[in-house]
Amino acid sequence: MLDVHALDVHYGSAQALKGVSIEARAGEVTCVLGRNGVGKTTLMRAITGHLKPSGGSIKLDGADLAGRAPYDRARSGIGFVPQGREVFPLLTVEENLRTGLAARPRKLERKIPDDIFALFPVLKSMLGRRGGDLSGGQQQQLAIGRALVTAPKLLVLDEPTEGIQPSIIKDIGRVIRLLARERGLAVVLVEQYFDFAQELADRFIVLDRGEVIAAGDGAALDDDIRRHLTV
Numbered sequence: 238m239l240d241v242h243a244l245d246v247h248y249g250s251a252q253a254l255k256g257v258s259i260e261a262r263a264g265e266v267t268c269v270l271g272r273n274g275v276g277k278t279t280l281m282r283a284i285t286g287h288l289k290p291s292g293g294s295i296k297l298d299g300a301d302l303a304g305r306a307p308y309d310r311a312r313s314g315i316g317f318v319p320q321g322r323e324v325f326p327l328l329t330v331e332e333n334l335r336t337g338l339a340a341r342p343r344k345l346e347r348k349i350p351d352d353i354f355a356l357f358p359v360l361k362s363m364l365g366r367r368g369g370d371l372s373g374g375q376q377q378q379l380a381i382g383r384a385l386v387t388a389p390k391l392l393v394l395d396e397p398t399e400g401i402q403p404s405i406i407k408d409i410g411r412v413i414r415l416l417a418r419e420r421g422l423a424v425v426l427v428e429q430y431f432d433f434a435q436e437l438a439d440r441f442i443v444l445d446r447g448e449v450i451a452a453g454d455g456a457a458l459d460d461d462i463r464r465h466l467t468v
């Protein structure tokens with residue numbers, strides 16, 4: 238599904254990613270782990286088209302995404318839940334969800350699909366509330382719901398558990414698992430919360446100073462890696 242190969246990204250003369258490769262397969266959760274500032278968000282923003290790489294390639298189902306704008310990538314099936322959620326605070330929940338409609342494939346109805354409310358019932362009861370009046374956890378659910386409105390085949394989530402209370406983290410974990418296992422989405426999940434990643438990961442990579450320093454199956458996410466992330 239997603240194939241990132243030997244990706245380099247620079248901010249001016251500083252190199253934030255050095256030859257990073259990662260694959261994400263349909264029906265699987267691929268976790269990107271690493272401490273603060275190692276390049277996780279940079280990698281996500283390169284995949285979604287918000288940052289231009291200086292080398293390497295990003296392919297979705299074999300098609301090279303080079304030069305394609307974020308909206309075009311959204312149209313091609315990349316759903317993005319950015320770090321910090323980026324919910325529109327003055328728009329209502331419904332209006333926030335509707336912003337995803339423009340990127341929905343043409344063959345699908347231009348309507349917020351009901352299954353989003355089955356995944357996140359709280360959104361249904363808050364349709365008329367402003368995004369900015371929701372709790373952090375509710376905003377995170379809204380951000381995921383908004384990405385799902387675009388009917389993605391690849392869902393990219395950047396630290397969805399950041400600053401969220403445990404009961405909502407559980408709900409979000411359940412939804413991520415369901416999206417991968419039952420709906421066959423490829424999920425790329427950036428996480429600093431090790432236990433959450435360990436529970437969900439089919440595969441993982443660990444970044445350090447812009448490079449992949451470990452990669453493997455979810456089963457290989459062990460205490461050595463946990464220690465590496467915390468020290």
Ligand SMILES: Nc1ncnc2c1ncn2[C@@H]1O[C@H](COP(=O)(O)OP(=O)(O)OP(=O)(O)O)[C@@H](O)[C@H]1O
Nearest residue numbers: 248251253271272273274275276277278279280320
């Ligand atoms: N817009 C920018 N201009 C210059 N340097 C940047 C910019 N954004 C990030 N960086 C630098 O690039 C490196 C990687 O940052 P990035 O945000 O990708 O890390 P991260 O792993 O996502 O961190 P966090 O967990 O804190 O979100 C850091 O050294 C950061 O200071």
